[in-house]
Amino acid sequence: MFSHLSDDIKSIIERDPAARNGFEVITCYPGFQAIMMHRWAHRCWVNQLKWLGRFISYLARIITGIEIHPGATIGRRVFIDHGFGVVIGETAVVGNDCTIYQGVTLGGTSLSSGAKRHPTLERGVIVGAGAQVLGAFTVGEYAKIGSNAVVVKPVPAGATAVGNPAHLVRKDVDGRSAQLFSAYGVTPNGDDPLSKALHGLINHAARQDEQLERMMVILKQAGLCCPSTPDGDKLDTLQLNKLVD
Known part of the structure; x- marks a missing residue:
């Protein structure tokens, strides 16, 4: 005892x-x-x-x-x-x-x-x-x-x-x-898998936006007419990643 x-x-x-x-x-x-x-x-x-x-x-x-x-x-x-x-x-x-x-x-x-x-x-x-x-x-x-x-x-x-x-x-x-x-x-340094998944989705969406912008520039330089669409708010990846953290 x-x-x-x-x-x-x-x-x-x-x-x-x-x-x-x-x-x-x-x-x-x-x-x-x-x-x-x-x-x-x-x-x-x-x-x-x-x-x-x-x-x-x-x-x-x-x-x-x-x-x-x-x-x-x-x-x-x-x-x-x-x-x-x-x-x-x-x-x-x-x-x-x-x-x-x-x-x-x-x-x-x-x-x-x-x-x-x-x-x-x-x-x-x-x-x-x-x-x-x-x-x-x-x-x-x-x-x-x-x-x-x-x-x-x-x-x-x-x-x-x-x-x-x-x-x-x-x-x-x-x-x-x-x-x-x-x-x-x-x-310490324990990454939440949900947080990691959201960070990945946000960064993936940002890369897609960049690719679309480059494609639009190339099409205009080639003289192809594309119907205009209203400009939306640009994806703020830094702010979104801070919210997820």
Whole structure:
């Protein structure tokens, strides 16, 4: 138990530059306190002391602002940063070394009692602030969920998901880069495929405009008469690309 406690404290100090020492983590970090109380509640739950487990969970919610159902499975070195408003459902599984920020919900979309209803986060997953992960699916190892994303389907290992509904902006990365810690699930240089597609369409339209202008000049130089059309607004690619960014 004490080795687990030491590992949890060290992992928080490694991932939060504001954490100065173990005493501060134990006394001032609600995420750490919520997980400690969850371990007591979970032990009661699996030993059929259901009411006591729920009551400990209820006390933890009052003290920390974090609600973890006593039936949820929480791994080692899990860091709930800030934590206020975090909700983790009964059949949720949070793997080792995961990081969860404030306002996150690991929720269920089914009313079937006893069935798996909540998501599974594999090792090293990062879930950004305000994200909602809803359903009985798996988020793969070292995947990242961006802040305020709404995830309703599986996320592959090492991928980054953002948006509502969430879509993948990075996938098939190598294992080493996937394991790098990214605060709030923000991935440096993570290009959004939708943004890239829009940039491509804008640039393609601009090239077509240039080709049409050249064709009109060549036709006039050749003495061919072309019916005139009213001049429209010229495509402002710089402005459109800024809007997409």
